[in-house]
Amino acid sequence: MMRSRFDEQLATLNNELTQMGAMCEEAIAAASKALAMGDVKLTEKVLSLDEEINRMERMIETLCLKLLLQQQPVAGDLRQISAALKMITDMERIGTQAADIAEIITFLDGRTGEECGYIRFMAEAASQMVTESIDAFVKQDALLADTAIERDDEVDRLFLQVKASLIQLIAENPKDGGYALDLLMIAKYFERIGDHAVNIAEWVLFSMTGVHKGETG
Amino acid sequence: MTKKIFKSIVLAAGGVLCASFVIIMGCLYEYFTNVQSRQLESELSLAAAAVEESGQTYLEGLKPEQYRLTWVDQNGDVLYDTQSDGKTMENHGDREEIQEAMRNGVGKSVRYSTTLLEKTIYYAQKLKDGSVLRISVSGVTVWFLVLGMLQPVLVVMTGALILSGILAGRLSRHIMEPLNNLDLEKPLENDTYEEIAPLLNRIHKQHQQIAMQLSELQQKNDEFAQITQGMTEGLVLLNEKNRIVSINPAALKLFSAQPSCIDKDFLTIERSHDLSGAIQDALLNGHSEITMERNGKEYQLHVNRIESGGTVIGSVLLAFDITETANAERNRREFTANVSHELKTPLQSIMGSAELMENGLVKAEDMPRFVGHIRTEAQRLVTLIEDIIRLSRLDEGSEMPFEDVDLYEAAKETVAELQTAAAAENIKVTVSGERVCVRAVRQLVGEILFNLCDNAIKYNKKGGTVEIITGREENMAVISVKDSGIGIPPEYQARVFERFYRVDKSRSKESGGTGLGLSIVKHAVQYLHGSIDLRSTPGEGTVIRVWFRL
Numbered sequence: 001m002m003r004s005r006f007d008e009q010l011a012t013l014n015n016e017l018t019q020m021g022a023m024c025e026e027a028i029a030a031a032s033k034a035l036a037m038g039d040v041k042l043t044e045k046v047l048s049l050d051e052e053i054n055r056m057e058r059m060i061e062t063l064c065l066k067l068l069l070q071q072q073p074v075a076g077d078l079r080q081i082s083a084a085l086k087m088i089t090d091m092e093r094i095g096t097q098a099a100d101i102a103e104i105i106t107f108l109d110g111r112t113g114e115e116c117g118y119i120r121f122m123a124e125a126a127s128q129m130v131t132e133s134i135d136a137f138v139k140q141d142a143l144l145a146d147t148a149i150e151r152d153d154e155v156d157r158l159f160l161q162v163k164a165s166l167i168q169l170i171a172e173n174p175k176d177g178g179y180a181l182d183l184l185m186i187a188k189y190f191e192r193i194g195d196h197a198v199n200i201a202e203w204v205l206f207s208m209t210g211v212h213k214g215e216t217g
Numbered sequence: 218m219t220k221k222i223f224k225s226i227v228l229a230a231g232g233v234l235c236a237s238f239v240i241i242m243g244c245l246y247e248y249f250t251n252v253q254s255r256q257l258e259s260e261l262s263l264a265a266a267a268v269e270e271s272g273q274t275y276l277e278g279l280k281p282e283q284y285r286l287t288w289v290d291q292n293g294d295v296l297y298d299t300q301s302d303g304k305t306m307e308n309h310g311d312r313e314e315i316q317e318a319m320r321n322g323v324g325k326s327v328r329y330s331t332t333l334l335e336k337t338i339y340y341a342q343k344l345k346d347g348s349v350l351r352i353s354v355s356g357v358t359v360w361f362l363v364l365g366m367l368q369p370v371l372v373v374m375t376g377a378l379i380l381s382g383i384l385a386g387r388l389s390r391h392i393m394e395p396l397n398n399l400d401l402e403k404p405l406e407n408d409t410y411e412e413i414a415p416l417l418n419r420i421h422k423q424h425q426q427i428a429m430q431l432s433e434l435q436q437k438n439d440e441f442a443q444i445t446q447g448m449t450e451g452l453v454l455l456n457e458k459n460r461i462v463s464i465n466p467a468a469l470k471l472f473s474a475q476p477s478c479i480d481k482d483f484l485t486i487e488r489s490h491d492l493s494g495a496i497q498d499a500l501l502n503g504h505s506e507i508t509m510e511r512n513g514k515e516y517q518l519h520v521n522r523i524e525s526g527g528t529v530i531g532s533v534l535l536a537f538d539i540t541e542t543a544n545a546e547r548n549r550r551e552f553t554a555n556v557s558h559e560l561k562t563p564l565q566s567i568m569g570s571a572e573l574m575e576n577g578l579v580k581a582e583d584m585p586r587f588v589g590h591i592r593t594e595a596q597r598l599v600t601l602i603e604d605i606i607r608l609s610r611l612d613e614g615s616e617m618p619f620e621d622v623d624l625y626e627a628a629k630e631t632v633a634e635l636q637t638a639a640a641a642e643n644i645k646v647t648v649s650g651e652r653v654c655v656r657a658v659r660q661l662v663g664e665i666l667f668n669l670c671d672n673a674i675k676y677n678k679k680g681g682t683v684e685i686i687t688g689r690e691e692n693m694a695v696i697s698v699k700d701s702g703i704g705i706p707p708e709y710q711a712r713v714f715e716r717f718y719r720v721d722k723s724r725s726k727e728s729g730g731t732g733l734g735l736s737i738v739k740h741a742v743q744y745l746h747g748s749i750d751l752r753s754t755p756g757e758g759t760v761i762r763v764w765f766r767l
Contacts, residue, residue: 011482014482015459015482015484018482018484018485018488019484019488019490019493021488022484022488022489022490022493023490025488026489026490134488138484138485138488139485
């Protein structure tokens with residue numbers, strides 16, 4: 001009887017996490033699209049999603065603490081709940097950084113960063129990483145988690161390319177210095193989002209295997 | 218059941234034991250009392266005779282140990298008693314047995330001690346002189362006997378109960394064994410008590426009923442699966458907790474999920490915020506619909522709540538592929554916009570000229586030019602409207618007569634029609650190849666050839682050439698129209714068959730095209746179940762080939 005109630009609560013936790021993950025995906029996808037289209041209206045959507053993500057984080061946090069206190073879980077259950085607690089922190093950061101990107105986009109005056117094509121690839125790769133890590137969580141798929149973790153190298157590489165091309169942009173058009181810096185900030189946020197996606201993937205692996213990155217056995 | 222059998226056996230044994238104990242005690246006691254009373258009576262009558270004979274001296278000489286004799290005179294005063302001093306004893310006239318003896322000659326009574334464990338039996342006899350002689354004996358009551366026998370009886374009873382307990386246990390096990398070994402899967406094949414045969418029959422019938430209902434259910438499930446398997450629409454059934462109850466292949470493909478997702482939460486296969494919102498909405502309000510994009514296609518999703526007996530038991534999600542409808546809708550909107558624009562342009566021009574003439578701003582010598590202008594623009598309108606009518610007829614797919622058409626002859630006829638236009642541009646048009654007969658609509662073949670040649674002439678260089686070649690290729694008939702014209706840049710080649718699409722918008726006016734020619738060709742070819750192919754190199758020319766099945 002107790003166990004079935006506990007299972008139900010764990011299922012709720014899983015669902016809420018999935019929904020929060022979906023919101024993160026949506027937020028970053030909307031941020032990328034807003035950048036590509038120079039669409040200021042979409043940035044509003046990102047901001048409202050960020051608010052909802054924050055609310056969701058509070059809710060999941062409360063649920064996790066309630067589960068920890070009332071059910072005193074052990075072994076796999078404890079791993080799952082503690083991993084959830086860590087994951088929501090990363091998801092919340094992704095949401096906030098997507099909102100930060102959206103905010104910068106409103107200052108770009110409709111410019112879409114087309115002078116620096118790598119930033120689009122970065123947005124795409126980061127977006128994909130988030131999707132992959134959430135997918136890995138939903139499907140409990142270690143392979144997908146590994147894919148997401150490996151993709152981070154690609155995002156890091158792209159960031160360096162963005163930096164190089166922005167330096168060139170400033171050199172050619174000193175007037176565009178502010179614009180280039182804004183783009184650099186956006187790229188940095190995407191890079192950070194990639195890191196958070198890696199964290200999520202690592203927590204997924206931890207909740208499945210009980211081993212966290214770098215540890216052995 | 219074993220317990221019950223055991224209990225009743227032990228109870229029965231105990232009951233029988235107790236009853237027999239009581240009855241035996243009763244009978245024994247009765248018997249001994251009778252014997253005792255008879256003894257007393259004879260003793261008394263002997264004593265009475267002796268007392269009448271010798272009076273008190275007999276009594277005094279008597280030293281009885283078992284009984285007590287009391288002699289009472291007519292008034293009840295004790296004359297003598299064998300155990301106490303008669304003088305000190307109280308008057309016995311009120312005693313029951315003495316009164317009875319005085320009345321009837323003999324009397325009898327029994328008195329119990331306060332503990333009920335002892336009783337005294339009295340017998341009295343009236344002597345001839347009116348005095349009464351009484352004999353009494355003390356004896357134990359039945360309760361004393363019971364108390365005395367209690368211990369051995371208890372031992373016996375305990376022994377009997379233990380024995381009957383063991384026996385009862387064995388017996389009940391023995392009775393229960395066949396019941397425990399019943400094969401309920403095949404109730405009629407059991408060889409057991411006939412008393413439970415009706416029960417077994419009933420079980421058998423219920424088995425049959427269950428099997429029948431199961432097969433019915435299976436059949437319904439199969440039907441449902443058959444229907445949903447073949448559906449092109451995606452169908453997902455969810456229970457009230459949003460777990461997937463059933464999902465058809467189309468939906469699996471749409472959400473790129475595995476069949477193992479059944480009984481998992483819907484979020485595991487599709488977590489888009491909009492869709493989970495729509496499902497929640499449907500659970501609350503009964504129905505909701507959203508459109509979403511997936512795998513490059515557009516889907517419309519209807520979510521409906523399922524209720525049973527007033528409670529919500531889940532929801533059903535139906536996904537329609539509306540890509541084509543949406544495309545068609547978009548095309549129709551674009552076409553309407555284009556048509557309005559194309560119709561408006563010549564009308565504006567006509568209106569402009571007419572207004573100038575109306576206001577007398579046109580000199581008499583310019584009049585023919587303006588009238589001519591109005592006429593050409595009107596002609597343009599007519600051509601445009603004719604083209605639109607042709608296209609819409611092809612769109613409608615109305616029936617047109619199929620007949621044998623000689624492509625070579627048709628090409629010749631078309632060239633003859635266009636000869637003047639070609640001559641004006643100094644363009645040489647040739648027809649070559651073999652005669653090929655296809656089953657087609659003559660009018661449409663003419664339409665195709667006319668539009669292709671017309672384009673080849675219009676978009677040609679001065680003094681260029683147009684070659685029409687008819688022939689066979691494997692089992693297909695081919696018409697190839699080749700020009701030495703300006704060609705179409707690769708990026709526009711895919712779009713030239715769209716309605717009102719022009720590569721070079723500035724040239725439309727001078728060439729007098731409607732922008733519908735190639736669109737009509739494409740539709741006509743589709744109507745005739747043929748195919749079309751365009752190859753072009755800018756600056757060198759274009760080859761358009763049309764195949765028909767022979």
